[in-house]
Structure formats: structure tokens, C-alpha cells
Amino acid sequence: MKKSKGKSTLSQNTRRLELLREQRQRERYSRIDSYDPYPYQLKFHKTGSEANQRLLMAANRIGKSFCGSMELSYHLTGLYPDWWEGRVYRQPIIAWAGGVSNETTRDIVQFELLGSPDDPEAFGSGTIPKNLIIKTERKPGVPNAKSVALIHHVSGGNSSLFFKAYEMGVEKWQGRSVDCIWLDEEPSREIYSQAVTRTLDRKGMVYMTFTPEAGMTETVASFLNNLQSGQSLTNATWDDASEKISSMNGEKGHLNETVMEQILSSYSPHEREMRKNGRPSIGSGLIFPLGEEKIMVDPLNIEDHWPRIAAIDFGWDHPTAVVWCALNTEEEIFYIYDCYRASKASPSVHSAVIRSRPHFIPIAYPHDGNRRDSMGNPGLADQYRNLGCNFLLEHFTNPPALGNNKGSNSIEEGLMAMLQAIEADKFKVFSTLSDWFEEFRMYHRKDNKVVPLRDDLMSATRYAFQSQRYAVAGKDPAWTQDVEYRNYGII
Numbered sequence: 248m249k250k251s252k253g254k255s256t257l258s259q260n261t262r263r264l265e266l267l268r269e270q271r272q273r274e275r276y277s278r279i280d281s282y283d284p285y286p287y288q289l290k291f292h293k294t295g296s297e298a299n300q301r302l303l304m305a306a307n308r309i310g311k312s313f314c315g316s317m318e319l320s321y322h323l324t325g326l327y328p329d330w331w332e333g334r335v336y337r338q339p340i341i342a343w344a345g346g347v348s349n350e351t352t353r354d355i356v357q358f359e360l361l362g363s364p365d366d367p368e369a370f371g372s373g374t375i376p377k378n379l380i381i382k383t384e385r386k387p388g389v390p391n392a393k394s395v396a397l398i399h400h401v402s403g404g405n406s407s408l409f410f411k412a413y414e415m416g417v418e419k420w421q422g423r424s425v426d427c428i429w430l431d432e433e434p435s436r437e438i439y440s441q442a443v444t445r446t447l448d449r450k451g452m453v454y455m456t457f458t459p460e461a462g463m464t465e466t467v468a469s470f471l472n473n474l475q476s477g478q479s480l481t482n483a484t485w486d487d488a489s490e491k492i493s494s495m496n497g498e499k500g501h502l503n504e505t506v507m508e509q510i511l512s513s514y515s516p517h518e519r520e521m522r523k524n525g526r527p528s529i530g531s532g533l534i535f536p537l538g539e540e541k542i543m544v545d546p547l548n549i550e551d552h553w554p555r556i557a558a559i560d561f562g563w564d565h566p567t568a569v570v571w572c573a574l575n576t577e578e579e580i581f582y583i584y585d586c587y588r589a590s591k592a593s594p595s596v597h598s599a600v601i602r603s604r605p606h607f608i609p610i611a612y613p614h615d616g617n618r619r620d621s622m623g624n625p626g627l628a629d630q631y632r633n634l635g636c637n638f639l640l641e642h643f644t645n646p647p648a649l650g651n652n653k654g655s656n657s658i659e660e661g662l663m664a665m666l667q668a669i670e671a672d673k674f675k676v677f678s679t680l681s682d683w684f685e686e687f688r689m690y691h692r693k694d695n696k697v698v699p700l701r702d703d704l705m706s707a708t709r710y711a712f713q714s715q716r717y718a719v720a721g722k723d724p725a726w727t728q729d730v731e732y733r734n735y736g737i738i
Contacts, residue, residue, distance in 0.1 A: 275372050276371045276372055276376065276377035276378070277376040277377070277378070278372070278373070278374050278376075279317070279320050279321070279324070279326055279374055279375070279376055282317050282328070282374075283494040283495055283496045283498055284314070284317075284494060284495050285309075285310070285487060285488055285492060285494050285495075285500065286487070286492065287305075287309075287481065287483040287487040287488075288310070288314045289330075289332075289495065290481055291303050291314060291318075291481040291483075292314075292318055292331065292332070292333040293332045293333050294333070294479035294481060295318070295333035295334035295452060295454065296332060296333050296334055297477075297479075298452070298477055298478055298479035299446065299450070299451070299452045299453070299477045299478075300443060300452065300453050300454075300475075300477060300478045300479070301452065301453070301454040301455070301478070301479045301480075301481070302454070302455045302457075302470045302478075302479070302480050302481070303315065303454070303455065303456045303457075303481045303483065304457065304458070304459055304467070304470070304480060304481070304482050304483075304525050304526070305456065305457075305458060305481075305482070305483040305484075305487075305525040306458065306483060306484050306485050306487075306488075306522060306523055306524055306525040307458050307510070307522045307523075308485075308488075308502065308510060309483055309484075309485060309487060309488035309502070310488060311456040311457070311458075311483065312355055312356075312359055312431050312456055313359060313374070314456060315359075315429050315431055315454065315456035316356070316359035316360050316373065316374045316429075317374045318333070318429070318454070319342060319344060319360065319374075319408075319427065319429045320360065320373075320374040320375045321333075322334070322336050322340055322342065322406075322426075322427050323340065323342060323375060323398040323400070323406040323408055324375065324376065324379050324398060324399065324400060324401060324406070325337065325339075325400045325401035325402055326376075326401060330495065334452060336426065336427070337402060338400065338402050338404065339400040339402065339404035339405055339406040339407075340400075340406045340407075340426035340427055340451075341406070341407045341409075341423070341424070341425050341426050341427075342406065342407070342408050342409070342425065342426060342427045342428065342429070343408075343409050343410075343411050343425050343427075343428045343429070343442070343445070344356045344357075344360065344408060344409070344410055344411070344428075344429045344431070345410070345411040345412060345413065345428070345429070345430050345431070345434070345438075345442075346412060346413070346430075346431050346432050347412065347413050347414065347432050347649070348412050348413070348414045348649065349386065349388075349389040349392055349412045349414065349415075350389065350392075351412075351432070352392070352410055352411065352412045353386075353389060353391060353392040353393075353410075355431055355432075356410065356429075356431050357373075357392065357393055357410055358373065359373055359374060359431075360373045360374055360375050360396075360408070361373045361375060361380065361383070361393065361396065364391035364392065364393075365391055375396075375398055379398055379399040380396060380397075380398060380399075381397040381398065381399055381405055382396070382397050383395065383396045383397070384396075386410065392410070393410055394409065394410055395407065395408065395409050395410070396408040396410075413434050413435060413438050413648065413649060414649030416651065417437050417438060417441055417651065420438055420441040420442060420445070421441055421445075422445075423445070424445060424446070424448050424449050424451075425445040425446055425449065425451060426446065426449050426451040426452075427446070427451055427452055427453075427454075428442045428445065428446060428451070428452070428453045428454075429454055429455075429456070430442060430453065430454070430455045430456075430457075431455075431456050431457065432457045433455065433457045433459065433460070433461060433464065433466060433467070434455070434466070435648040435651055435655075436464075436465050436466055436655070437651060438648075439453070439455075439466055458521065458522065458525055459521060459525065459526065459527045460521065460663075461659070461660055461663060462527045462659035462660065462662070462663045464527075464657060464659065464660065465655065465657065467527055471527075482524075482525055482526065483525055484523060484524045484525055485502055485507055485523050485524070487500075488500045488501060488502050489502045489503070489507075490502070490503050507523075510522070511523065527659075533690065533691050534662055534666075534690045534691055534692060534697065534705075535665075535666060535669060535687065535690060537669060537670070539684055539687060539688065541669060541672075542669055542674055542675055542676050543675075543676060543677075543678045543684070544582075544675045544676070544677065544678060545677070545678055546584070546677045546678070546679055547582075549573045549582070549584055550573075550575075551720065551721070551722050552576075552720050553573045553574055553575055553576065553720060554573070554574045554576065554715070554718035554719055554720045555571065555572065555573045555574070555605075555607075555608045555718055555719065555720065555721070556572050556573075556574075556608065556609060556611065556711050556714055556715060556717060556718035556719075557569060557570060557571045557572065557601075557604070557608045557609065557610045557611070557711060558570055558572075558610060558611040558612070558643070558707045558708070558709075558710035558711035558714060559597075559601075559610055559611070559612050559616075559631075559707055559710075560613065560703045560704070560706040560707040560710070561612070561613065561615060561616060561627050562590060562703055563590065563591060564590060564591065565590060565703060566588045566589055566590040566703045567588070567589060567590070567592065567597050567703070568586070568587065568588045568703035568704045568706070568707045569586065569587045569588075569597070569600070569601060569610075569707060570583055570585070570586045570587075570683070570704060570707045570708050570711050571583070571584060571585040571586070571604060571608060572584065572708075572711045572712070572718075573718075574715060574718055578673075579673055580672075580673050580674070580675055581668060581673060581674050581675070581712060581715070582675050582676070582677070583675070583676040583677065583680065583683065583708060583711075584677050585604065585677075585680070586680050586682060586683050586704055586707075587600050587601075588682050588703060588704055594627060594630045594631055594634060595634060597631075598631055598634035598635065598636050601631075601636050602634075602635055602636065605721065606635075606637055607637065607719065607721035607722075608637065608719075608721070609637055609638075609639050609714075609717050609718070609719060610631075610636060610637055610638045610639065611639055611643045611710040611711060611714040611717065612627075612628050612631075612638055612639065612642055612643060612710070613642060613643050613706070613710065614642040614643065614656065615627070616628035616631075616638075616642055617629075617642055628642070639714070639717055643656070643710045643713070643714060644656060644713075645657060645660050645661055645664075645713045646713060646716060654713075658697060658709070660713075661709040661710075661712065661713045662697075662709065664712065664713060665708070665709060665712050668712070674712075682704060683704050683708075685701070686701050686702060686703070686704045686705050687705065689701050690702055690705045
């Protein structure tokens with residue numbers, strides 16, 4: 248008996264729907280099969296064949312995290328595509344993937360590898376095929392975050408993937424040997440060094456994918472200016488994902504002029520080159536490319552409950568400079584309300600000026616304050632302490648990164664933090680401080696370096712701004728008696 252034409256058509260349509268559903272499932276839960284890299288991504292992957300330490304320093308919105316995630320998925324599963332020219336792992340591996348915090352690791356790194364953490368239906372929709380995810384374990388205390396995932400490798404065994412965060416501290420990045428580590432967003436130098444150490448005995452590799460938002464840090468500088476054997480730097484800009492660029496399969500890039508203009512408009516002027524070109528935003532020109540009216544305010548009353556901090560930059564031929572600052576904790580505004588600058592004078596002269604201000608205010612100072620002379624005499628910091636100045640116990644460092652005990656001395660880190668505060672209207676200077684504004688107008692870079700001329704108050708300001716963690720409140724002229732100095736790192 249013949250089937251009716253209507254039933255045959257219905258059967259065909261049902262089959263088409265089933266095939267379409269299967270295709271959509273494959274597209275969602277096996278994205279590894281559909282990766283269509285841009286030329287810059289192909290180049291970056293290829294560098295893994297020879298380099299054990301790699302950096303993809305890239306612009307925003309061009310797919311750098313996806314690139315890093317896709318590479319790690321190949322290594323974890325062994326499912327390398329025919330076009331692959333990078334490192335190949337024929338056996339299961341131990342891998343780490345990390346970001347700045349537990350939350351950002353979950354929302355970016357875990358998201359790219361395993362799928363959206365907030366949607367159970369999205370589990371397995373990342374770059375690791377769902378059917379190869381054997382099991383996962385939750386990270387205690389972080390909603391929807393994973394601590395480890397077991398991934399099937401085509402060789403027959405299982406790879407282990409551990410999720411980590413820089414805020415966990417250096418000690419959590421110590422211990423076992425690892426084959427491959429992916430760091431999304433820039434780590435501290437200490438975290439990066441530990442990651443490299445973990446891969447040495449397995450001859451493994453560490454690769455990073457980030458936009459250099461912190462400027463010319465030690466890590467960025469080492470790849471840009473001092474590339475060593477076994478290291479590789481790939482730089483990618485918006486042009487590398489624009490409509491003018493075709494992917495491996497001929498698809499046009501996802502960024503057009505309209506989109507790029509929209510993205511640029513959301514960033515402040517000093518950030519745009521960095522966001523667009525994936526390069527640290529330094530070079531020649533003014534360090535603070537903003538009018539002084541942005542930060543200048545008429546003198547106002549400094550409340551007793553506002554924490555205060557001071558800082559000094561030592562000098563002789565060039566001036567010794569001091570700034571006094573206060574933090575409006577309610578509005579989170581940093582005020583510079585007083586300053587002093589004088590050259591060719593002894594610590595006794597400068598200390599008299601300092602002592603004329605409230606004694607309770609802690610004073611930050613640079614590392615050369617601890618330097619003894621050739622005769623072994625006390626350093627400048629101790630000389631000022633002996634003259635009655637309230638210096639901090641330790642020399643200046645930037646605030647430690649999350650999980651670290653010690654901060655860096657990076658100039659660029661401090662300047663970037665100050666510039667961000669200025670642009671957010673959280674940094675103000677009393678209009679009466681003419682010496683300060685004189686330096687502000689002239690403070691500039693040349694050939695990627697801060698020019699060390701007439702920068703004494705600017706240096707002191709950077710020390711003070713980055714030492715807000717030591718600021719304390721008090722009343723003039725006496726110290727608040729119920730607060731112990733050493734609680735604040737003050738003698």
C-alpha cells in the first residue's frame with residue numbers, strides 16, 4: 248500500500264527539524280569544531296610550537312579570551328584541527344586557568360571554557376565539548392564557580408583543569424607541576440613567576456591574554472623591550488578583527504567603523520589608544536593630558552574625621568618636596584591641600600616646616616630614604632625621624648595586588664591610578680598651590696620615559712596617593728590618643 252504524499256512530506260519535515268535540532272546542539276555544545284580563527288589568532292597559536300612563555304597583548308573586543316580558551320580546550324582534549332601548527336599534547340595534561348579574582352575567573356575564564364555559570368542549560372556551551380566534561384567540583388564560597396574540571400582526552404585518559412585566581416595569593420600558585428597555564432588578564436610579577444616555575448620540570452608553557460590596562464608594567468616591559476629565548480609576543484589591534492580582515496574560512500571580521508566609534512566613545516581619551524591597539528598608553532607628551540580646571544578647587548575645610556597622609560620626595564640640587572593630603576571618605580575624593588618645595592637645605596630646615604603641620608599625619612617616603620652613606624651614617628628617613636617627623640616604618644610601595652603582601656615601586660602603576668581618579672572627579676587640588684600646578688603643567692614623557700625635571704611635587708603626590716591605606720584621622724595639633732601608631736605602620 249502506497250504512503251500518502253501528505254504523510255511523506257510530514258515525515259521529511261520532521262526529519263529536517265531533527266537534523267536542525269542536532270546541528271544546533273552541536274553548534275552549542277561542541278564549539279570546538281567551529282573555531283574559525285583570524286590571522287592574528289593563527290599566529291599566536293603557532294608560536295606555542297617553540298615558545299614556552301607567550302603573551303597575546305591585544306585590543307579590547309577582538310576575541311583574545313576566546314582565543315586563549317580555544318587553545319586550552321585543544322590541549323585538554325587532544326582534538327587538534329587539521330590546520331593546527333602549535334604545541335600538541337598527545338596525552339592528558341594538568342592545566343591551570345586563572346584570572347584576577349574568583350568572580351572574574353568564573354565570569355570570564357570559566358564562562359569561555361564551560362559555558363555560562365548562571366544557566367544550567369548552558370553548561371557545556373563553552374569551548375570544551377559538553378560530552379568530554381567528565382565531572383566538575385564547586386569552589387566553596389563563590390556561587391556557581393568551579394574549582395576543577397575533569398576533561399576526557401582522545402588518548403583515553405582524562406586531563407585535569409584547575410581554576411585559580413590571583414587574589415588567592417602567591418602561595419596558592421605554588422606546589423605541583425603543571426603542563427599548561429592560561430592567564431587571562433595581567434597577573435602580578437610574583438604570580439607570573441610562580442606560574443612559569445610550575446611548568447619548568449614538565450617543559451610546559453604559560454600563555455597570557457590581556458589588554459595592558461596597567462600601562463608599562465614590569466611584565467609588559469619584559470615582553471616589549473627584553474624578549475628572551477623561549478618567549479613570544481603577539482600584538483593585535485582592532486584592525487586585526489575589522490571588516491577588512493578575513494578569517495581562515497573567509498568570514499569578514501566582526502568590527503566595523505560604526506562599532507569601533509561606539510566603543511571608543513565609551514573610553515576616556517588617554518585610554519583609547521591602549522584599548523584600540525593593545526599597547527600600553529605611554530609615549531611622549533603630557534602625563535596628565537587634562538586641563539587644570541578639572542582638578543582645581545577653592546580651599547575648603549578639612550574635616551577632623553577625614554584620614555590624612557603626607558609624602559616627601561628628597562632632594563638637594565633639585566628640591567625636597569612635601570605634599571599634605573586628605574581623603575573625603577563619604578565622597579571618596581582625594582584632596583591635596585598643602586605643599587612645600589625648597590632646594591639646597593638640610594633635613595633640619597625641611598623638618599621644621601614639616602613639624603609646623605599636624606604631627607599625627609603619617610609621611611610616606613621613597614626607598615632611597617633608607618640608603619646609608621659611605622660612612623654608614625643613618626639614611627634620610629632615620630634623620631627625619633630623629634628630628635621629630637612622623638615617617639612610616641617602611642618605604643613607599645604601591646598597594647599590594649590582591650593576595651600579595653608587598654606592592655611594587657612601579658611609577659606607571661601610580662600614574663595610571665592617579666589619572667583614573669582625576670578622570671572620575673575623585674582627585675582635587677587647592678587652587679592656592681601654585682608650585683604644585685606649575686609642575687602639573689610641565690609633567691611629561693619623552694620616548695616612553697617620565698622626564699625627571701621639575702617633578703618633585705608630582706613624585707611626592709604619587710607616593711601620597713598610593714599610600715592612602717596608611718592615612719589616619721586626627722585633630723590639630725595633637726594625635727588622637729586611642730589609636731596606636733603601630734596599627735598604622737607608624738613609629
